[in-house]
Amino acid sequence: MTHVLDPDALSDDARALSVPLPPYRDVTRSDSAFRAFLHGLPGVDQVGAEARVAQLGTRSIKTTSKAWAIDTAISMVDLTTLEGADTPGKVRSLAAKAMRPDPTDPSCPRVAAVCVYGDLAGVAREALGDSGVHVAAVATAFPSGRASRAVKLADVRDAVQNGADEIDMVIDRGAFLSGRYLDVYEEIVAVKEACGEAHLKVILETGELVTLDNVRRASWIAMLAGGDFIKTSTGKVSPAATLPVGLVMLEAVRDFRVATGRQVGFKPAGGIRTTKDAVKHLVLINETVGRDWLDPGWFRFGASSLLNDLLLQRQKLRTGHYSGPDHVSVD
Amino acid sequence: MTAPTVPSQPSPFEYAPAPESRSIVDIAPSYGLFIDGEFVDGTGESFKTVNPATEEVLTEVASGSDADVDRAVRAARRAFEKTWGPMRPADRGKYLFRIARLLQERAREFAVLESLDNGKPIRESRDVDVPLAAAHFFYYAGWADKLDHVGLGTRPRPLGVAGQVIPWNFPLLMLAWKVAPALAAGNTVVLKPAETTPLTALLFAEVCRQADLPAGVVNIVTGAGETGRAVVEHDDVDKVAFTGSTDVGRSIARAVAGTRKKLTLELGGKAANIVFDDAPIDQAVEGIVQGIFFNQGHVCCAGSRLLVQESIHDEVIASLQRRIGTLRVGDPLDKNTDIGAINSAEQLARIRELSDIGEAEGAQRWQPACELPDRGFWYPPTIFTDVSPAHRIARDEIFGPVLSVLTFRTPDEAVAKANNTTYGLSAGIWSEKGSRILKIADQLRAGVVWANTFNKFDPTSPFGGYKQSGYGREGGRHGLAAYLEGAEQ
Secondary structure: OOOOOHHHOOOHHHHHHOOOOOOOOOOOOOHHHHHHHHHOOOOOOHHHHHHHHHHHOOOOOOHHHHHHHHHHHHHOEEEEOOOOOOOHHHHHHHHHHHHOOOOOOOOOOOOOEEEEEHHHHHHHHHHHOOOOOEEEEEOOOOOOOOOOHHHHHHHHHHHHHOOOOEEEEEOOHHHHHOOOHHHHHHHHHHHHHHHOOOEEEEEOOHHHHOOHHHHHHHHHHHHHOOOOEEEOOOOOOOOOOOHHHHHHHHHHHHHHHHHHOOOOEEEOEOOOOOHHHHHHHHHHHHHHOOHHHOOOOOEOEEEOOHHHHHHHHHHHHHHOOOOOHHHOOOO | OOOOOOOOOOOOOOOOOOEOOHHHOOOOOEEOEEEOOEEEOOOOOOEEEEEOOOOEEEEEEOOOOHHHHHHHHHHHHHHHHHHHOOOOHHHHHHHHHHHHHHHHHOHHHHHHHHHHHHOOOHHHHHHHHHHHHHHHHHHHHHHOOOHHHOOOOOOOEEOOEEEEEOOOOOHHHHHHHHHHHHHHOOOEEEEEOOOOOOHHHHHHHHHHHHOOOOOOOEEEOOOOHHHHHHHHHOOOOOEEEEEOOHHHHHHHHHHHOOOOOEEEEEOOOOOEEEEOOOOOHHHHHHHHHHHHHHHHHOOOOOOOEEEEEHHHHHHHHHHHHHHHOOOOEOOOOEOOOOEOOOOOHHHHHHHHHHHHHHHHOOOEEEOOOOOOOOOOOOOOOEEEEOOOOOOHHHOOOOOOOEEEEEEEOOHHHHHHHHHOOOOOOEEEEEOOOHHHHHHHHHHOOOOEEEEOOOOOOOOOOOEOOOHHHEEOOEOHHHHHHOOEEOOOO
C-alpha cells in the first residue's frame, strides 16, 4: 500500500482492532485467504431475491400499522443535503426541520440525523444543539472516493472535529472491483480509527458493484472491518437503494450477528422518495431481520424528499384528507 | 458459518387486518347444473359447500345424477357436431380470447370466491390462480387456428366430447388447464368440479354465457365421486382427463380400459427438493417454503421431501425455522395471510394422522408458535427432521403443509433418494453450479424439474408425471396432443 503516508498508518491500537471478530479472526491474514473467504459466502440468486422482495411488496399496511410505520420512518430519516450549492443558511433551515418536521404538530417525531458535507458539520452541530438529532457528515472524498488515503483520513478527522458524530464513508470501489479486497478492508479499518467516537457508516455504492454477490461480499468486508452501519449508496449513482440490494444487505447483518454476536445497522439511501417505498423497507426489515433493527439506532433512511411525503401521509391519516405540497416546507 | 439458533421474537410492527372485501361476490342461496348453456336443476340431491376457514355454509349445490350427466354429454355431443366442431378455428380462438379477457376483468371476483370456497390465501388466488387461469386461455386461444402447425401432424382433428374431473386444490386453474386446450383443439367438454370447491366453476359458467359461447360447448356438472364416475364411464365420452389422487386415478384407468376413450391422468407426487452445499442458501430457503407451504401444501407437485446436503443441514434448518416463524397463518381473505385454511375436515384428519405416524416412527416434529383460529380447518406449517427414507412421511403424499427433511452426502446419493419414490411428478435442484444442475436434472425421474426455483407454472410449459404420478401432459404444445386425433404424444 504505497499510497499510505506514514503519519496516517494504523496505530497499534487500531492494528489490534483490525483483527476481525471470532470466528473470523484469520480471514484477513492474506489477500488470497480473504478472497477465498468472501467467495465462499453463499451465492445470491438474483431472480429469487427479486421474487422475494416482490412478494413482500404486496404486504398491505393500513390504519394503525401505517400510522406506526410513518412515525417510525420519520424517526429514522437522515435528512440529507449534499449539493455543491449548500450554504450555512440551507443547513440551518434543514436542521430546524429535522428537530420539528411538522411545526403544526408537536407529536410528530424528530428525525434521526442531518447529513451534510464535512465543512458544514459545524453549522449543523450548532443549529441542532442538544436536540438529540445527530450530525452525520460524508467523508473520504465522497462520492467517488478517488483520493489518496491520507486525504480521505484527513477528510474524516476534519468532519469529526467540526462536530460530526456520524461519518458516512465510501468504499474504494475501484479496489473492490479489481479484487483487492484487503485494501478495501484496511481502508475501512483506518477510517474507523480516524472516526474516534463517531459512528461509522460504510457506503458500498451498490449501483457500481452491480451484482448481488458483490453486494454480499462488500457488506461482509465492511462489517468485518468494524463498520457500525452498512449503507447502500451515495445517492449520486443510479440505481441506488433497491429492495433486492436491501434484502441481501439485511441478510448480511443478520448472518453476521448470528456468527459474531455484533449487530450492525443498515441504511438504504437514494431513490426512496415516497411513504410507500419507506413502508416497503420497513416490511423488509420486519420479515428479514425482525424487531431488533426496527429502531433508528439500527436502521436509517438516507433521504431528502422522503420526509415531506411522510409528513403529507401523516397529515392525511390524522385529518382524513390530503393537504397538498404547500402544507409542508420546501427545503 | 456456524449453525445459528436465533430466538424468534415478536415484532412491534403488527400488521393491522387488511381484509379483501367479499362484497364483490354475489353467492346465490343455491346452484343448479350448467348444461347446454342454461343453469338447470339437478335431479340428484343437493349438497352444501362450506368456507373451510369458518365452517360457514356458503351455498347449496346440485349433485349431478347419471341422468344429468347423460343430458350434459348429449348437449356436448350436439355442440360438437353442430356448432363448435364445424366452426372456423379462428372463431373458436375468438371465443377463447373473450373468455380470457373476461377472466381478467372479473379477476377480483374470482379470487375472492376461490379463497372463500377453497381456503387459500387471497394473495395466492389473486396473484397466482386467477392470472394463470387467464394466461392458459390466452395461450391456447392463440393455438386454435394454428393446429396444423403445432407439430402433431398435418391435419389433427378434435376427439369429440371430453369428460374432465378436477380436484379441489386449484379449482379454477385446473378448470383452465382442462377446458382451454380441449376447446382450442375443437372438443366440447363436460366438467365435474370437486365436491368441496364447485363455486368458481359455476362462476366460470356465467363467464361462458357472458362470452356468448355456443350452448353445450362447456357443461358443468357438480357433485361428488359418483357424479365423476358417471362422467368418466359415459359411453359417449371420447376423452377422459383427470387430476386428483392416485387411488381414484387407478380406478378411472380400470374403468376406461378396453374402451376407445383416450385418457390422461395427473395424480399425486412426493417431490424431492434437493439443496446442495453450493446453493444460494437464502433463496433456497425461500424455495423450500414456496415448495411446501404454497397453497397449504395442497399441491400435487409440492416439494414435500427436502433433501439437504449433510454439511449444511443445521444451517439450512435453522434458517428455515426462522423463516417459517414469519409465515402468517389465518384469514384467507386478509391480504397479508401466507397460509390459509385446510380445505376440508377430511383432509385435515389425513394430515394429522400422517403427522402423528411420523412422530410415532421417530421423526422430530417442529412447528412454530402460531395461533390458529378457533373455527375452521387449520394446520400449522410443520417440518419433520430425522426422517428416514423408510418412514411413511417420506413415502406417502400428505397433501398438507408438512415437510420431511432427509439428508444426503454425495450427488449420487441425492439422485438415488430423490428417485426412490413411487411418484415422479416434480423435483427441485438448488445449486449455484450450472453443470451440476444439468447433470442432476438429467438423472431425476420427474416430469418437471425446477432449478433454483419451485412451484413455478407457465401455460407454455408442459406439466405431468412419471410412474404413479400419471401420464399425459398438460400445458404447452404437448397439452394439445391429449385432445387431438392423429396426434399421439
